[in-house]
Each structure stands twice: as C-alpha cells, then as structure tokens.
Amino acid sequence: MTTQIKEEAPLGKIIVITSGKGGVGKTTSAAAISAGLAKLGHKTVVIDFDVGLRNLDMIMGCERRVVFDFINVIQGDAKLKQALIKDKRLDTLSILPTSQTRDKDALTQEGVEAVLNELKQEFDYIICDSPAGIERGAQLAMYFADEAVVVTNPEVSSVRDSDRVLGLLASKTRRAESGAAEPVKAQVLLTRHDQGRIDRGEMMTVEDVLEILAVPLLGIIPESQAVLRASNVGTPVILDDPSNASRAYADAVARLTGEDVEMRVGDEPKPGLFQRLFGRSA
Amino acid sequence: MPTHQTNGRSGRASVAARPFQLRGRFITAVGLRLEAESLDEAFYSMLDEQLRSAPQLLLDAPMLLDLSKVPGLTDTQQVRALVDALRARNLQVFGVENATDPQRRMAEELGLIPVLIGRDAPVEKVGADRRRKADKLLPPDNLLMTQPIRSGQVVVAERGDLTVIGSVSSGAELIASGNIHVYGNLRGRAFAGAYGDETARIFCQRQEAELLAIAGIYRTSESLGDDMRDQCLQVFLKDDGLKLEAVT
Numbered sequence: 001m002t003t004q005i006k007e008e009a010p011l012g013k014i015i016v017i018t019s020g021k022g023g024v025g026k027t028t029s030a031a032a033i034s035a036g037l038a039k040l041g042h043k044t045v046v047i048d049f050d051v052g053l054r055n056l057d058m059i060m061g062c063e064r065r066v067v068f069d070f071i072n073v074i075q076g077d078a079k080l081k082q083a084l085i086k087d088k089r090l091d092t093l094s095i096l097p098t099s100q101t102r103d104k105d106a107l108t109q110e111g112v113e114a115v116l117n118e119l120k121q122e123f124d125y126i127i128c129d130s131p132a133g134i135e136r137g138a139q140l141a142m143y144f145a146d147e148a149v150v151v152t153n154p155e156v157s158s159v160r161d162s163d164r165v166l167g168l169l170a171s172k173t174r175r176a177e178s179g180a181a182e183p184v185k186a187q188v189l190l191t192r193h194d195q196g197r198i199d200r201g202e203m204m205t206v207e208d209v210l211e212i213l214a215v216p217l218l219g220i221i222p223e224s225q226a227v228l229r230a231s232n233v234g235t236p237v238i239l240d241d242p243s244n245a246s247r248a249y250a251d252a253v254a255r256l257t258g259e260d261v262e263m264r265v266g267d268e269p270k271p272g273l274f275q276r277l278f279g280r281s282a
Numbered sequence: 283m284p285t286h287q288t289n290g291r292s293g294r295a296s297v298a299a300r301p302f303q304l305r306g307r308f309i310t311a312v313g314l315r316l317e318a319e320s321l322d323e324a325f326y327s328m329l330d331e332q333l334r335s336a337p338q339l340l341l342d343a344p345m346l347l348d349l350s351k352v353p354g355l356t357d358t359q360q361v362r363a364l365v366d367a368l369r370a371r372n373l374q375v376f377g378v379e380n381a382t383d384p385q386r387r388m389a390e391e392l393g394l395i396p397v398l399i400g401r402d403a404p405v406e407k408v409g410a411d412r413r414r415k416a417d418k419l420l421p422p423d424n425l426l427m428t429q430p431i432r433s434g435q436v437v438v439a440e441r442g443d444l445t446v447i448g449s450v451s452s453g454a455e456l457i458a459s460g461n462i463h464v465y466g467n468l469r470g471r472a473f474a475g476a477y478g479d480e481t482a483r484i485f486c487q488r489q490e491a492e493l494l495a496i497a498g499i500y501r502t503s504e505s506l507g508d509d510m511r512d513q514c515l516q517v518f519l520k521d522d523g524l525k526l527e528a529v530t
Contacts, residue, residue, distance in 0.1 A: 160433050163451045167432025212469075214430045214449060 012120035015127050015256070016145040018169075020161030022132030024153045025191040028227055028237065029249075030129035031059045033149065035236035036253030038093035042124040045084065047115075048098035049141035050131035051106060057097040060087065061234025071099040074111030080118050089239055094123070104137035112140050134168060143173055148186040149218055149256070154193060154204040159212055162188065166215060187218035189252060194223040195265065206265075219252030221245055222266035313379065314368075315348035319355045321364050333371060345373045346397060350380035358388050365392060422460070431456065431470065452492055461485065471495075474517075484517040485529070499524055 017030040027050070034046035047070060048056035057063040062085050068078035073096075080096075087093035096115075099106065119126050130141035142148060148169050152162040169184045170176055176183060190206060197203045210217055221227075226243035230236065238249045244266030254261045318325075345368065349355060368375050377395035378385065386396040422442035431437055431446055433453035438444075444458035447465045454470035456462050461483050462474045468486035475482030475497040482496050489510060493502050494517050501524045510526045517526050 160451075160453060163433040164453065167435045167454075170429060170432070171435075211467075212449070212451060 012123045012126050013147065014116060014120070014145050015125060015147045015149060016130055016142045017127060017149045017151060018130035018138060018142055018165050019132065019151040019158070020134060020138075020165040021153075021158045024151050024158050025221070025227070026132070026151050027055050027059055027129055028231060029149065029151050029189055029191065029221070030127050031056065031236040032238040032246075032249040033253055033256065034125070034127040035087075035090065035093060036238045036250055037125045037127070037257070038087070038090040039238065040253065040257065041092060042257070043092050043122065044125040044127065045094040045096060045119055045123045046127040046129060047096040047119075048129050049107070049137055050129065051098045051137060052100065052103045053131065054098050054100040056129050057085070057095060058234060059231050060095050060236065062087070062095055062097070063234075066097045069097050069099045070115070071102050071106045073115055074106070074108060080115060089235075104131070104135065104140075107137060107140050109140060109143065113144060116144050134164060138165075139168065139172055142169055142184070145169075145173060145184050146175070147256075148184050150186055150188045150213070150215070151191055152188050152209060152213070153191060154198065154206070154209055156204065159204065159209055163213055166213060187216045187256075188213050189218045189221065191221040192223045193220045193265065217263065218255055219248055220263065220265050221248045221252070224266070309344060311344040311346050311376075312373075313346045313348045314373075314375075315350065316352045316355065319352045321360055326367060329371070343374065345375045347375060347378045347394070348380055349378055349382070349385055353382050353385070356382075356384045356388055358391060361388060362392055365394070424460070425458070430466070433470075452490075458482070473500075475519075480519050482518075485515075487514050489513055489515050489526070494524060494526075496524060 015033075017026050017033065019026050027048075030046055034044045038044040046056065046060070048054065049070075050056070051071060054063070054066075054069075057066055065085050068083040070083065072078040073080050073083045083096055085095045085097065087095065096119075116126060128141045128145065131137040142165075150162045150165055150169075152158050166186055169186050173184050174180075188210070190209060193206070194203060198205055206217070206220060222244045224243055224245035226240060226245045227237050230240040230246075233240075237243070238246050238253070240246060248264075248266050251261045251264070347361075347364075355361065365375050375394065377397045378389045379397045381389060381396050389396050420441060423440065424442040425437065425439035425444045427437055427444070427446045428448065430448035431450040431454040433451040435451075436455045436457065437446070439458035439460065441459055443460040443463065444456055445463040445465070446456065449466035450456060450464055450468050450470040450472070452469040456464070456470065456472045457476050458474055459477045459479060459482075460474070462472045462485070464472070464484075464486040466486075467488045467490055468484075469490045469492070471493040472484050472486075472491060473495045474484045478497050480497045484494055484496065489506075490512060491503060491506065493500055494506065495501075496517065496519050499519060499522065506526065510528070513526075513528050514530075515526050515528050517524060519525070
C-alpha cells in the first residue's frame, strides 16, 4: 500500500511541527517556517491540526477570511480548494485553518491521509502544526510526516516531553510502522533561548539539551519581543521587521531545505559556545 | 400444519412445535480390552479386584468391549455370559469395538452396537503434555537496541539480556530477565533479573538512573548516592542488597 501511495504522490514533503509540551512556540514556528519556505519560492501550505483551539490563522493574520476548514474538507462538506486560504503577502503560501467548534475526534486517519495526498500533488512543502500533547490530534499530525521539527525550550519539562515525542516519531508514524527504509527525520528547534538565563543557571545549555535528545539541531531561536509583537499583529515573525528571531528562523528554514548554514546564536554569542555548536552542526 | 398456540407469540410456536432436536454429543466410555479368549474364574476375580480398588471410576460407566486382541472369540453364549456378568457389576456394556465380521454379527445378536469410530483419549493426552514441556525449553532471546530509548518507552527482553547502544532517557524503562547493558547514559529505570534471577547485573557507561532493580530489589536515585552518580559502573546483588561498583 505504501509504495502505491508513493507512486501517486511523489512531490510534496510533509513536515510536522511538534513538541509534546504546550506553549513552547509550535504555532509561531510553524507560521515562521512555512512563511520562510514560501519566501524562498517553495509552494507551501500550513495545516492547523489543533482542532478546537484555532490559533494558526490568527498568527498568520487571516482569521477573518476563514469560511471552510480542515474538518469540513475531511467530512466532505467542502472542497480542499474552498478551504485553502491564500496568503496576501506571499502568493506561494496557503493556509488550511482548522475548526474552532469541533474537537480532535473529528479527525480521521483516512480523512487526513486523503487531504495530505491531495496537497502533495500541488505543494512542495506541507507543514503540519501539531497540537500539544501526545493524544489523537498530535499523533495524526505526525503520522504521515516525512520530517519532524521538534520545538523545545531549554528547560527540563520541555526537553522531557520532546524526548517522548521523538520516541513516538520513531514508533507511531507510518514510516515507522511500515518499516520504511528511512525513518522520520527529526530535528530539534530550540526556542526561547536566553543566554543570560543560561549563564545564571536558570536554563539548560544547548549542549545539555542536545545530549539528551540526541538528534540534529535545526536552529536556535532567541527569546525576543519581536516574536510576541509579530504574533499580536498577525504576521509570521519571519516577514516582520528584521530581528534576531527572524534571522534565526530564516537560518533554520535554509537548513530545512538542505543548505549548510553556520549556527549562530542571536543573543550575545560567546566564542566558546559558538565553536562547540558549529562543531555539532557540521 | 397444526400448531398449539399456547401464547401470543405465534411466530415462534410453529418452531417450538418441532418434536425433536438433533444435538451433537461426546460421551466418555470405558474400554474393556479382553487380553485372552478364556473368560474363566481368574478373569472374573481380577475384574472384581479392579472394581474394589477403584469403585467410583467404573461405576455406571458406559462400557465398550474391545475385541482387538481376541479375534477368535465368537462363542455367543460365552460373550452373553460376560455381558451379563459385567451388567451384574453395574458396568453398562453397550457395544463392541475392533470387532471382526463374525463378531459384529454376534454383537448384533446380543443387542450390542459395533462401534466403528472412537479413539483412545489418554494416550494422546500424554503425548501433548510432553510436547508442551518441550516448548518451555526455549533458547535465550537477547535484545539489542541501537537507538536511544526515549522517555515513555518500555523495552522488554523476556528471555535474556538487553543491550542498549545509546542513552536511556529519564521516564524510559528497561526490563530484562537477564543482564542489562547500557552504552550511554542511563537516566531512566532498569530492572534486571525481572523473573527473579539474583545473579543478573546492570552495567552502564554513565549512571544517572531514576531506579535500579535486580530481582525485585531496588534503589531509587535518592538512595543511590551522589558518589556513584555519573560513574561507569556495574550493579549486582550482594547479601540481599543492591551494590554499586565502579568499573575501571
């Protein structure tokens, strides 16, 4: 069955943005990464899997344009084309919002698969914004993924939850279950990085986090007022005024597309740490 | 078709009016195999002795005469005497098995059923028991994990050792009937000798465990002590206590 699907839809790459823990910056990162990919000219769609807690469309600044949603498409009440919202800033970017009134039980594996297969025909990148937790919504968001971006804050509970999610990516996805040659490629995106707090011992160091998670580092996003400001005005941070955070996201997006970009920490980089990180990413 | 409608459920009445139902039945019968054709005094005295030693076993039991060893026994009078003698002892003879053609005719004459089917149940049962015992002697099945063990994962080596190449996160569990080897940081829980093997050991490159247990005797991170933390060590049972020893 798997090979058949591969033959039918060879195009788009499905990337899930997940974390386990809530409030670490999944939706912000999903918005920034999808906008960044679109900015590079890749046809990109971002799907909100957080059924019942519609947030992505607000961060993308299109909440007033939502007519049909992901659940309508899954249940056959609307066509995919009707539900997709084209971004006004980037014509390569589309948003598939979710329902505010339904819950995660409205998602079915067959329905999600059908929508993703249809999107694969048209888009280069399909970004799935996972809900927090490890229940049905999160599992369906990751199930069909080719790659995963695990958003983690440098603190113990977030790292623990990310570790749990990495375990699920290695066991509860289609690639894992079908014994595919390549497992889901998982990378960690460290958000809310604050060198000052790390130096004071209030946060874990990048090395500590990577040592526990044992997966490649996609990027380090500094704690920044720019992120909050961009969310409030409904602009993906990457499209907002230049800031350390938007530069860090742009670097992460470039790495996601396979470019080799030097790892830099936006807030007061220290030579020692800098060197070690570079050694890791190489 | 005439039906007796004794109640309002007429639809069912016609079905219930059927005068019989066919049901499959398996019954257990005792087979009496005659070893010699001479049914003399010695035969009956042996039989009585058997009945005395195990009266409950044979009382009222349906009985078959197994004629496989006595193909020459065709004297109707002699067999009738045997059947009467058995019935007098409360043994319910109803048929014969392994009968030759003349014996079958004789049996019909005596009102016995020549049974053509049936087999010896106890013999087969013994064979099955032996096979089951052989199944228990399974070879050891060691388990090798080459990926890091994540929080929430449980890895079980039912019969043998568990080896992990990589780290074991806190919140993960390793369970093995034998030894546990971790080539990495052991931050989770490890249960070696899970089925009571007190000689099982745990080895790890760097110990930051939440819990270590061998054959049910455990210590948690609080009681493991700070001096053994972050060490490369082995854990084993000694004098009913869990002992940690650095491997140098």
